[in-house]
Amino acid sequence: MPIAGIRLEADAEAVVVIADEPVRVVSSAVLGGGFGVARTIVNVHVPKGFHCADTDALLRAFAARRRLISPVVGLLTGAATEKMEVATTTAAGLSAVAIVTTGLSNATAAGRSPVAAWQPSTINTIVIVDADPEPAALVNLIITVTEAKALALGDAGVKAADGTTASGTSTDAVVVAATGRGARCRFGGPVSELGWAAACATRWAVGHGVRRWIRERG
Numbered sequence: 001m002p003i004a005g006i007r008l009e010a011d012a013e014a015v016v017v018i019a020d021e022p023v024r025v026v027s028s029a030v031l032g033g034g035f036g037v038a039r040t041i042v043n044v045h046v047p048k049g050f051h052c053a054d055t056d057a058l059l060r061a062f063a064a065r066r067r068l069i070s071p072v073v074g075l076l077t078g079a080a081t082e083k084m085e086v087a088t089t090t091a092a093g094l095s096a097v098a099i100v101t102t103g104l105s106n107a108t109a110a111g112r113s114p115v116a117a118w119q120p121s122t123i124n125t126i127v128i129v130d131a132d133p134e135p136a137a138l139v140n141l142i143i144t145v146t147e148a149k150a151l152a153l154g155d156a157g158v159k160a161a162d163g164t165t166a167s168g169t170s171t172d173a174v175v176v177a178a179t180g181r182g183a184r185c186r187f188g189g190p191v192s193e194l195g196w197a198a199a200c201a202t203r204w205a206v207g208h209g210v211r212r213w214i215r216e217r218g
Contacts, residue, residue, distance in 0.1 A: 002088045003097055003130045003179065012082045014062065015043040015099060017126060018069065026138045027175035031059040031074030039069040041175055043101055043124050045081045075173050077124045079103035083212065087204035092193040094182065095130040098201035102209030107158050107166035122169040123206065125149060127176045127198050133185040140188035141176045141198050147190060148199040152206035
């Protein structure tokens, strides 16, 4: 990994991000979601049609079996974890790494597509920033990363079931983690240095993942 103190492992079972020191996190993760700290972030593959009444227990069992360091933030995905895309961007000395797993079988348009049954997330985005964002900037990065994902889908011409431009899939999840190193960052929007780095890395990783998914099914 280009960020010191952050390690990345990936195989057909999961994507695992391990931090040598605790990182501050904001996320929509099913395990450890919201604001918190983490030493490990996992994105665990589950089969299509998977439904589990206790996702926390499943993810905790995975972490225990792999002997992962707590606290753990955990995601689930039906996408192929071994085919993750990784991208890095640096701006004004601030680095961002995006790690994305991609599947488009349930592409949706937020605000247009109807409510759907729960299923594992298909575009999961993990972004690590080597920076010290304020809490509001960390939240802003979630918005910026999501905008970049939607832009990548639009660029690739991905459509929802009703034929309109897709903004994501029905259960996407996002994790943004910060090392806390370097200068304090007040902003995380798309025209801040930190937001620009996170957005560029995300757009690249999502874009490549989308094109690969389409090509493999073409």
